Amino acid sequence: MRSARAVATDAAGNVSQPSNTNTFTIVAPAGAPVITSPADGSTTNDGTPTITGTAPPGSTVTVKEGGTVICTATADAAGAFSCTPMTALPDGPHTFTAVATVGGTDSPPSTPVTVTVDTTPPVVTITDGPMGTTTDPKGSFTVTSNEPNTRLECSIDGGPFMTCTSPVTTDLSPGMHSLEVRGTDPAGNTSTTRRDWTIAISGQYGGGGCSAAGLMPVGLFAVLVLLRRRRSARES
Numbered sequence: 001m002r003s004a005r006a007v008a009t010d011a012a013g014n015v016s017q018p019s020n021t022n023t024f025t026i027v028a029p030a031g032a033p034v035i036t037s038p039a040d041g042s043t044t045n046d047g048t049p050t051i052t053g054t055a056p057p058g059s060t061v062t063v064k065e066g067g068t069v070i071c072t073a074t075a076d077a078a079g080a081f082s083c084t085p086m087t088a089l090p091d092g093p094h095t096f097t098a099v100a101t102v103g104g105t106d107s108p109p110s111t112p113v114t115v116t117v118d119t120t121p122p123v124v125t126i127t128d129g130p131m132g133t134t135t136d137p138k139g140s141f142t143v144t145s146n147e148p149n150t151r152l153e154c155s156i157d158g159g160p161f162m163t164c165t166s167p168v169t170t171d172l173s174p175g176m177h178s179l180e181v182r183g184t185d186p187a188g189n190t191s192t193t194r195r196d197w198t199i200a201i202s203g204q205y206g207g208g209g210c211s212a213a214g215l216m217p218v219g220l221f222a223v224l225v226l227l228r229r230r231r232s233a234r235e236s
Contacts, residue, residue, distance in 0.1 A: 032108045033098040038115040045187040047088035059100035118187035122147040139170040155180040
């Protein structure tokens, strides 16, 4: 606490009576806050990420992006603060700083923290490989994403998703099959794409002067074989 009063001296050297005494307190600037989350250089799919950190207990913390106030909070008795952007942040990089105010005096700004907002799922694509109907039990599928560092997971015929890399190869029995590819980008956004195809067998049926040859699904081939056996049994 400090006090001060003033006197005036004219040109002839006459000194006035002292003024009233004013008492005041000098408040030192608060220490700069520290933003602890989100981490500097991180990526999030949340357009309103919670910003947390530490500051002098009881101080008012103002988080800004450039000159724009993002959110404000009051540090608790332990010096922790937390606030959420008042409006959703657009996709892209954002750099935050925080200032703590104590007794009307602002602290120096915190160390800047940059976070990238990404709310857009990756586009996952399957190219090459069988589609429609084929007799080849083997397949080789090229799977890609339009975003770098996307984690790819694959599921064959509804099975569990497992980490996969391109090309995805298969060697399957005749019948209907599917390949699902799920992509997850660094921000956690996810999308899925699917390819369906059928593996047929080449079979031949002859009897009564008629024949059928070519591609046929497994079920149809089995029925024809059964009918042929029944006809042979009757003839015998």
